[in-house]
Amino acid sequence: MSAELPEYYFRVRENGAAVFRVDTENRQRRIEMDQIAVVNIKNGEIKPQGDRSLTDTDRETIQNWMQDRLQVLAHRDIDDIYRAVDYMNLTTQWAQSRATDEQLAAVTDQLLLAMHDLRSTLVRKKADRMLKK
Numbered sequence: 001m002s003a004e005l006p007e008y009y010f011r012v013r014e015n016g017a018a019v020f021r022v023d024t025e026n027r028q029r030r031i032e033m034d035q036i037a038v039v040n041i042k043n044g045e046i047k048p049q050g051d052r053s054l055t056d057t058d059r060e061t062i063q064n065w066m067q068d069r070l071q072v073l074a075h076r077d078i079d080d081i082y083r084a085v086d087y088m089n090l091t092t093q094w095a096q097s098r099a100t101d102e103q104l105a106a107v108t109d110q111l112l113l114a115m116h117d118l119r120s121t122l123v124r125k126k127a128d129r130m131l132k133k
Helices: 058-096 102-132
Strands: 008-013 018-025 032-040 045-048
Touching: 008 045, 008 058, 008 102, 045 058
Parallel strands: none
Antiparallel strands: 008 018, 018 032, 032 045
């Protein structure tokens, strides 16, 4: 662990984070984390915890974290799609070379419906983009 801890800690939650102020300036030199706010990344809401009021520095730090977090989530979304393409290719290879008849029978209908749904959506979205041009 580094010698100097950050002033804030963000415990990631599904739709944002719980925000803590980190304190090591106490008699025992223990790490204390005091929750100061809850953040909702979806609607941009910052709720002070309890009867606290947030300083301008608190709000600025939280806003910066929210911007950074949105970038991380956007990057993960597209990365997941690229992984899905890889999985589709691996699934094709599996179906062609290693899958048993029983395994194929168990997954074929689900895969065909999912691929049909995806294809229909992609074709419709592409047509919409082409019509806009």
